[in-house]
Amino acid sequence: MLTHIELQAGTSPGKPALKIALAPVTVFVGPNNSGKSRALIEIEKFISTAQSSEGEVIKKIDFLAWERSKFEEELKKFLVRPVSGEMVNADNILVGKLNPQDGSAVRMQLNREALLSDATSPNSRPRYHYAGYLSLFTLRLDGRSRLSLIDDKPAGDLLSEAPNHLAKLFVDETARLSVRRIVKEAFGKYLVVDPTNIGFLRLRLSSRAPEDNREEQGWDDRSRKFHSEATPLSGASDGVKAFVGMLTTLIAGEPYITLIDEPEAFLHPTLSSRLGKEVTNALTGTNKRLFVATHSSNFLMGCVQGGAAINIVRVTYDGHTSTARLLSQERLLPLMRNPLLRSIGVLDALFYNAVIVAEADADRAFYQEINERLLQAGDPRGIEGCLFLNAQNKQTVWDIVHPLRELGIPAAGIVDIDVLKEGGRSGPSL
Structure with a gap:
């Protein structure tokens, strides 16, 4: 559906704007107030607005042109x-779906030929009908709206196209078993789809897997007993509900484009990592697109470990100028695989304005406290949004500073004066 995205900023002021070929997953990282959440809002607006204009963060999005016959087949669903x-x-048609958050029907009347023309030439503007069509299949989730994804949903006509992600899970055994495996590994319970509230589907967590499909999907005594012994997902914690809701929507839902602001909200760090890995795997080889703004190094690490191609875009804004840099997985993987760098949380540096690396933890605490006091006193020598790390010894300071600088993150090391005994250097240019 989407092929390229162009941002307003480049790697530094005066450099060409960053333009990237989209992968299934694009993750925006960076310090607070750098434009991550704003990017999601502007992407949604660009997709769903006929006369979309440049935003503060996003300059342009390129769409994939449909072949007419393939779009006609897609439209039938x-x-x-x-x-x-x-x-x-x-000359018009009615296109509709159910809102995955509240189960309400969403529908619009579109001119058939105009819609086909827009879909085959989507980068021409205005694209009134195609923008309306895409708005039906674009889902943006914030911290609270994702919890409603697990609410009971209408079953619809199970002999036709599934109207929502729960109905899709109910009829698609492959998707259902995939989600069940992930949930079992995460929470030790089996996710099942309960049809016994006739006309509606609801999710439950069971201590055992159903013996067969009929036990899960039937209405007889055996099925009713099975579901009565399982716990309604609606009674689980917000973390469990958010995790399952996002997972089921991305695996079984029909949104072409999903935008999630802070997917780590409500989640334990280990769950954030698992979610990143599983959603990246789930979107591999599909035409779906997921855009994420995150502050979580754990979620990011999960995405990278998923093995699929992803885009990681670091954005910054200092109140005057903006930057945007594409971070390659090849450069991030060594940071994740190095035991020292992983243990000190070096990936957290992606979410800060600058990094100071000291030799020992006592040094780190000392310099961090100095910086905090400077900031509290309004002293311009204080560094806002600075992460302080310890390298455990002077020999490894450069091992941390060097890769961070390669990623475009301002980083400096502070070493003891005894470094002069080794020629005054502990790295190529420290």
Whole structure:
């Protein structure tokens, strides 16, 4: 659906704007107030607005042009019939779906030929009909809205296209077993889809897997007993609900484009890492696109460990100028695999304005306290948004500073004067 995204900023002031070919997952990282969340808002606006204009962070998005016959086939899955008294123009069609958050019906009337023309030439503007169509399949989630993803949903007509992600899970055994495996590994419980509230589907957590599909999907005594012994997911913690909701929507839902602000909200660090890994794997080889703004190095680490191609974009803003830099997985992997760098949390540096590396933890605490007092006193020598790390010894200071500088993160090392005994250097240019 989307092929390229161009940001307003480049790697430094005056450099060309960053333009990247999109992978299934694009993760925005950076310090607070750097434009991560703003990027998601502008991406959504660009997709769903006919006359979209440049934003503060996002300059342009390129769309993939559909082949007419393939788009006609895709469109058939979302055509709906008019209700009693509803007037549909002769040249128009009704396209609809259910809102995955509250289960409400969303539908719009579009001119068929104009929609086909827009879809085959999506980068021409205005694209009134294609923007309306894409808005149906674009989902943006914030800290609270993701919790409603696990609410009961209408089952719909199970002989036709599944109207929501729970219905898709119910009829698609491959998707259901995939989600069940992940949930079992994360929480030690089996996720099951309960149809016994006739006309609606609900999620439960069971202490055992169903013996067969009929036990899970039937209405007989055996099925009712099985589901009555399982716990409703609605009664679980916010972390469990958020994890399962995002996972089921991305694996079984129909949004072409999903935007999630801080997916780590409500999640323990280990769950954040698992979520990053699983959603990256789930979107591999699909035409779906996921855009994420995160402050979590654990979620980012999970995405990188997923093995699929992802884009990691670091954005910064100092109140005057902005930067945007694409961070390659090849440069991040050594930081993750190095035991020293992993143990001191070096990936957290991606979310700070600058990094200071000291030799020992006592040194780190000392210099960090000095910086805090300077900031409290309003002294301009204080560094706002600075991360202090300890390298454990002077020989490894450069091992931390060097890769951070290669990623475009301002980094400096502070070493004891005895470094002069070794020629005054502990790295190539420290």
